[in-house]
Amino acid sequence: MACGKDGEQDSRIGGIAASIRVVPDFPKKGIMFQDITTLLLDPKAFKNTVDLFVERYIGKDVSVVAGIEARGFIFGPPIALAIGAKFVPLRKPRKLPGEVISEKYVLEYGTDCLEMHVGAVQPGDHALVVDDLIATGGTLCAAMNLLERAGAEVVECACVIELPELKGREKLNGKPLYVLVESR
Amino acid sequence: MFPFSSSASAPLAHSLRLPSPSPLPPRTPPSHLYRLGLPNFRRRLLLLRSVSTAVRAMASEGGEDPRLPRIASTIRVIPDFPKPGIMFQDITTLLLDHEAFRHTIDMFVERYRDKRITVVAGIEARGFIFGPPIALAIGCKFVPMRKPKKLPGEVISEEYSLEYGTDIMEMHVGAVQPGDRALVIDDLIATGGTLAAAIRLLERVGAEVVECACVIELPELQGYQRLGGKPLFVLVKAA
Secondary structure, eight states, rough: OOOTTTBOOOTTHHHHHHTTEEEETTTSTEEEEEEHHHOOOOOOHHHHHHHHHHHHHSSSSSEEEEEETHHHOOOHOOOOOOOOHHHEEEEEEOSSOOEEEEEEOOOOSSEEEEEEEETSSSSOOOOEEEEEEEEHHHHHHHHHHHHTTTTTTEEEEEEEEEOOOGGGGGGGOOOEEEEEEEOE | OOOOOOOOSOOOOOOOOOOOSSSSOOOOOOTHHHSSSSSSOOOOOOOEEEEEEEEHHHHHHHHTTTTTHHHHHOOEEETOSSSSTTEEEHHHHOOOHHHHHHHHHHHHHHTEEEEEOOOOEEETTHHHHHHHHHHHEEEEEEEEOTTTTTTTTTEEEEEEEEESSSEEEEEEETSTTTTOEEEEEEEESSSSHHHHHHHHHHHHHHHEEEEEEEEEEEEGGGGGGSSOOEEEEEEEEEE
C-alpha cells in the first residue's frame, strides 16, 4: 500500500480511491468490477496515480516498464516516460506483428495467452510490470514469466488496485507487489 | 542541420492535411524498405514529402522539426502482417526508444497545450499508449474508446465499416459533456474508419472534435477525407 514515511497512508490515496467506480455484475453476475475510467476523467487523480508510481521507481534502475493489454497501456507509458525506461506492451495473441514469445495462463474457465516481442527485452533489463488491477494474479504471473524467459529481472509488479481476497499476491513467485488501493 | 528555423514557439503542423479535391496517385511500397535485411531491430521509414500544395506551402515556411527523423527511424515495418500484402507500421520499436517516445509526446503536447482541449479520446489499444501521456501533460480528461463489451456500465455504440464487415466502438455515457473540446488519438490513420467512428461518438454527446492526431498516416488510403471535415495532424507519413 502507498504509505508516507510514518506508515500513514499518502494523502493522495483518498482521492484516487474515491475516483474509482464500482460497477456491479460486470462482466457477469456477482462480480463487482473496479472501473478506473472514472479515475482517468479526474486529471488530478490520474496525475497523482502516476506520480506515486514514478516516485517509487525513479532512480531505481528500472530499464523496462511492461504494460499488460489494455489498461496496463494507460498507466505504464506515463511511468516509463517519467523514469526513462522502455515501454513494452504485453498483448493478447496475434496482435503483435513479427516474432513473439507466448505464455499460456489459466482462467476461471479455460486458458488465455500473453505475448511479447522477441528482442524487446534483453538479459540484464530490470523490469516493472504494470496493470490497473491484480485479481487472481494469473495475468501478472504470465507477464513475469515472459520477461524472465527473455532474461530480464522482474523488480516489482505495480497495480492501482488489488483484490486481496483473491490472494493474487501469493502467485507472484515471491516477487513484490505494490498497489495504491485495496478493494474488499 | 536544417536550413529553416521555426519562428513560432509551437512546431509547424507541416503534416497537417486538409481535404484535397484530387486523389493521390497510387504508389507501390518501395521494396527496399523490407529487403534491407538490417541486422538491427529497427528499419528505416521513409519520410514522404507532401503532395498537396497547401501542405507544401506550410512545410517550406519553417522546415522540418529535428525530432522527426529520430521518431521516424524507430518505426519498424513488418511485411505481410496481419495478412499478405500489408506493410504493417509497428510503433512498438518507437516505445523502446525512450527519447523518441518522449519526442513524440512532446510534439503533440506542444501543439495542443494552448488549444483549450478538455478531453483526449484514445482508441483501443494503441491510442491508449499515446493518449494518456498527452492528457496528463495538458491536464485534461482521458477517455478510452473501446471494442464492444469492454467498458462496464452504460455506453453508447457506433458501428463502422471494415474491409469485410463492420465493427463497433463504444464510449462511456457521461465521460464527455456538451461543450467539451476533444482531441482524438490513435497510433495510425489508414482508411479513417475508426477515427470517423470516434468523431461521431464524441459529437453525439455534444463535444466538439478539435482535431485528430496520429503518429503515422498512410496517405494512399486518404483517411483524412473521411473525417467529416475535421483536421488531421500526423508526425510521419508512410509509403
